[in-house]
Amino acid sequence: MTEAIGPFAYNIPFFSIFLAMLSAIAVPLLPRTSRTAERLTMAVTALVGVLSAYLLANVAGTGESFTFMMGHFPAPWGNELRAGPLEALLALFFCASMFLSLLGNAGSTEEDIPAERRYLFCVMVNLILSSLLALIYTNDIFTAYVFIEINTIAACAVVAAKDCGETVRAALRYLVMSLVGSGLILISICLLYDLTGHLLMQHMRTSIAEMTAAGRHTLPLTVSLILMTTGLAVKSALYPFGSWLPDAHGNATNASSAILSGLVLKGHIFLIIKVFFRVFGTDTVRLLHMDSALLFFGMAGMVMGSLHALCQTSLKRMIAWSSIAQVGYIFLGIGLNTAAGIAAGCLHILVHAAVKPMLFTAAGGLIAVSGHKKELQALRGAFYRNRWAGVGLIAGACSMIGIPTFAGFASKLNLAMASFESPAVLQGLVVLALSTLLNALYYIPAAIVILTPQSDAAPSPSAAVEPVPPFYGGAMAAFLALNFLLGLFYDPIMRIIGQGLAVLG
Template sequence: MNIARNFPLIIILMLFISAFSMPIMKSVRKIKAFGFVTMSISTILAGCNFLYVKTNGKFEYRVGHFDAPWGITFHIGYIEAIMGVLFTIVATLIIWYSFFSIDKEIKENRISLYYLLINILVGSLLGMVFTDDLFNAFVFLEVSTLAGCGIIVIKDKKDNITATFKYLVLSSLGSGLILMGIAFLYPITGHLNMSLIHESIMALKGAHRNILLISVSTFTVGLGVKSAMFPLHVWLPDAHASAPTSSSAILSGLVLKPPVILLMKILYKVFGFEIIGSFAILDVILILGSIGMIVGSIAAILQKEIKRMIAYSSVAQMGYVFFGIGLGNELGLIMAIFHIISHAVTKSTLFLVVGAMIEKTGSKKIKDLKGIGKEMPITLGVFTMGALSMVGIPIFPGFISKWNLALATIETGRYMFVGMILLSSLLNVGYYFPIVINGYFGEENLEGKVYKSKVMPMKRLIPVFILVGLMVMTGVFSLNIIDMIRQGLV
């Protein structure tokens, strides 16, 4: 038995166990270093696991001493391995960035709690991706929700508490629906393991269709709340805008993603395309996704605070992911997963950069950021690259996903939705570019600004640079990534 097979479980265990040694430590420096070291080790392990999957193919891992119907199993294929690397590497860079920003945003006695929550959060997100057991996924989902609430409310301001309460109530509703979905499936299939549920559903041969329909719709709505599907996104702007910078980056870059992956697994692995195709649930997801793309962008244009604008942009980008799932063909699904990767790296970069801008100018308003390009040229440059990726300029990953989503839409013959993608991209230009243009150009904007007066120290910029590098690499090597995702889908 190869030792690399244990790595996914070791990552999760290590993150959970190390999280609880943080409150015992006294000095803040040690806590930060410990958080960074554990996350880096997880990155290395996830990388080894990825290489193992690349050479040996996908595998099932049995957790504990009991086999599938009784015990929990992990299913590690290409998609899971890629997500493992993505989550750990982005989390490592965000933790690195947070060394310099977190002291200014939360009280000193909360710092140990903050890194504890981040470790638990990333561990539970990875668990949700790796696991092959529905109920285990639900438990990890709950852990991630509570930890996510924790890293918002830790700032202890009035906004944070109201935003967290909203998030808590709505996502508890979502959790309840997911639990109901599992409860509807269990009596007719008798299993919690995803592959075994699929076999039992196939053996039903068309019986219990209504129960399956109820179950798949509660799953869709519940996981839609967690990952901000369009009409259920109301918690997201408040939560992401009021959280500390590094929390916003983690929430927007990582926390939204595993529920979507779980939804894909439930739709295509648990139920299977035959059943899903006969239910019209995919059309609902497609329509909600495309409305989300448009409405999220329009709402982002109307915002006056920059963090709220980026948060609404997340709603729009998650719309693309749901759009890809809803198309119901292979390319659409691949692009949904690819867009998850590209959005994770891009949006976390944007949030980190914007956090730095807010810290230096002392204002959250977009109108106060005029002429920032002269004061912080490198920072706004990084922001520009992220914005270009979001809008969809070639080389950057945003272009690849939008282009292929359009191709996938044409493949299904629904030409109207291509227009939706184009319209949404144009709207993206409408809210990202004014910031860039007003930042760099315009006589009256640059008046009285001193060149490089608010520039960030180099050590703070390194993690952001690495994130941007990752973003560009995702775009450049998109063909390889898409190829790997395609192999992972089978």
């Protein structure tokens, strides 16, 4: 622990994970027909967000990171958490996004999930939060695997929470694909442990650096890196491994869709960045050409995800396919394997965590006032029936397209600038331009549809009387504020990301 970081801040990573897990344990003990479980879940999420903000204020001022030894047992027996500016920033944004997703979609959650089973949904949300925080902070590769599994089971459960044939089928497909990814990750961890004798990331990196310098065990190191990256790519919905995502996110309840798309995918992506920086080292990744592979698949995802989104007639499925394209943007930055590229990818993680939940929340609000019909053409004039949702969808569309002052513009600009530092500058710029054009081709028509007044025929009674849930406007206003914060003040955020990446290894 550095002198600049106080004892309270030093304990925040552990407290954050512990509070979320304790909440998951406490929820089943509460009355099951009241809203106490939802209130506790939101209160814990908000509290962890406040703690993360305090931690960020401490570590961003010094630009340093620190290691927290669980039980004060040293390596190789002990377990460690590690926190720096980037980890604190991600924890803060993830908590804010989860809190707003729950707040803005409280109405649809009550409608889609029976009251006697809603507490189970809250248990899973708390487990998702705890697993995300653990993936952010852990310095132990096997602990990361344990929380990957917790995350997978909880994520599949929130998909199936709506309890209809489509969501159950989507959850099973999600589970099968996730288990394939988990198996690849576990095999990779076994290989790495056999080669290095360590599970703590930095100790593994020291052993791997020695083997790489001596030219020993190149093949098993390459295989372990490929297996680890492929397993995490499957879980991150990197194209072509993301075919499970549209069904899962498109059919789940709105809160589930917002949390899964905006947060769950990002935990696995950040773990890839940690593995590259803290386990193998970026030089070894470049030597084994894994960065080039991610660059290729990232660019493919940017185009193919957008092409599939362009073909959708359902608003939620369109937004879900768009997530595959946005994941491609993040992997473009990682694949560039430069400080600027990875920093731009991290910025897009924040952008997507802020904007995509807003889009799913807006889509849910528009669908609710349109007779619960998901088809785009059924949403004609929906802007005038729920203006907050309409503004959220239009702002989210502007962000995904990359209109200046919106969040997506900041990350696309930084990705374009980072491409100039890479040999793949031409490919990067061309794919960025093409994907931006495709984004416009499906988001602009969706915005036009909701802005187009209905014909002379009166709207259906079910659409006319549907009330806007309480706190919906406040949640959407906060999402919009996050969107403009990232779009207008991205320079200080990029400085924090740069500080975090500098000490990530």
